[in-house]
Amino acid sequence: xxxxxxxxxxxxxxxxxxxxxxxxxxxxxxxxxxxxxxxxxxxxxxxxxxxxxxxxxxxxxxxxxxxxxxxxxxxxxxxxxxxxxxxxxxxxxxxxxxxxxxxxxxxxxxxxxxxxxxxxxxxxxxxxxxxxxxxxxxxxxxxxxxxxxxx
Numbered sequence: 009x010x011x012x013x014x015x016x017x018x019x020x021x022x023x024x025x026x027x028x029x030x031x032x033x034x035x036x037x038x039x040x041x042x043x044x045x046x047x048x049x050x051x052x053x054x055x056x057x058x059x060x061x062x063x064x065x066x067x068x069x070x071x072x073x074x075x076x077x078x079x080x081x082x083x084x085x086x087x088x089x090x091x092x093x094x095x096x097x098x099x100x101x102x103x104x105x106x107x108x109x110x111x112x113x114x115x116x117x118x119x120x121x122x123x124x125x126x127x128x129x130x131x132x133x134x135x136x137x138x139x140x141x142x143x144x145x146x147x148x149x150x151x152x153x154x155x156x157x158x159x
Contacts, residue, residue, distance in 0.1 A: 027054040027055060027056050027057075027058035027093065027129050027131055027137070028054065028055045028056075029052055029053065029054045029055075029058065029093065029127070029129050029139055030052070030053045030054075031050050031051070031052055031127070031139060031141060032050065032051045032053075033049075033050055033051050034048065034049070034050035034051075034125075034141055034143045034144075035048070035049055035050070035143060035144055035145070035146045036048045036049075036110070036117055036121075036123045036125075036143045036144070036145045036146070037049075037103075037117070037145070037146060037148060038117050038118055038119045038121070038145045038146060038147055038148050039113065039116050039117045039118075039148070040116070040148065041116050042116075043113065043116070044111065044112060044113050045109065045110060045111045045112075045113065046109075046110050046113065046117055047074075047103065047107040047108065047109055047110070048063075048101070048107060048108040048109075048110060048123070048125055048143055049101050049102050049103065049107055049108075050101050050108075050141075050143070051098050051099070051100050051101070052093055052098070052099045052101065052127075053093075053096070053097065053098045053099070054093040054094075054095060054096075054129070055095060055096065056095050056131070056132070057092075057093070057094060057095045057132055058093045058129050058130060058131055058132070059090040059091060059092055059093060059129070059130045060073060060090060060091040060093060060099075060127060060128070060129060060130075061073075061089070061090045061128050061129070061130045061136070062127075062128035063108045063125060063126060063127050063128065064125075064126045064128075065110055065123060065124055065125045065126065066114075066124055067110065067113060067114055067115060067117070067123055067124065068110035068111055068112055068113055068114065069111065069112030069113075069114065070110075070111040070112050071108060071109065071110050071111070071125075072087040072108070072109045072111070073087060073088050073089075073090070073091050073106070073107075073108060073109075074086060074087055074088065074106070074107050074108070074109040075087075075088045075105070075106050076103075076104055076105055076106075076107070077105075087109075088106070090130070091106055093129070108125065108127075110123075117145045118145060119145055119146065119147050120144070120145060121144070121145040122142045122143065122144060122145075123142070123143045123144075123145060124140075124141070124142055124143075125140075125141045125142075125143050126138050126139070126140055126141070127139040127141065
């Protein structure tokens with residue numbers, strides 16, 4: 009019966025539209041031995057309104073979406089419950105702004121490593137799907153190239 013209902017919804021065009029999220033320029037900052045945290049950076053673009061609500065990696069015990077911001081000349085960083093992905097707009101996760109924080113690292117991230125990362129995207133109707141990534145590690149001193157006027 010459930011298959012029939014879903015088939016009917018698809019035929020009527022009433023099925024939920026899953027966000028098609030593209031990920032570009034993704035990278036993770038390499039670490040030094042014993043370092044327990046690093047950041048992942050990328051550009052996200054969704055074709056429909058959606059939200060990045062979670063992330064995970066087998067390399068880290070804890071993975072959170074973070075924001076870095078200035079508050080009265082003090083830089084503060086902390087988790088956010090979700091990051092809005094407006095339809096058709098590129099959302100940049102970059103050093104000094106939004107990023108994915110990988111904490112309680114189980115191993116050193118070395119330059120050239122490929123870090124598995126899963127993003128969880130929530131659609132407007134509350135349905136969720138994942139985006140599986142293999143993210144390259146860049147050197148410790150790597151900075152993301154920022155378009156002129158965006159820094």
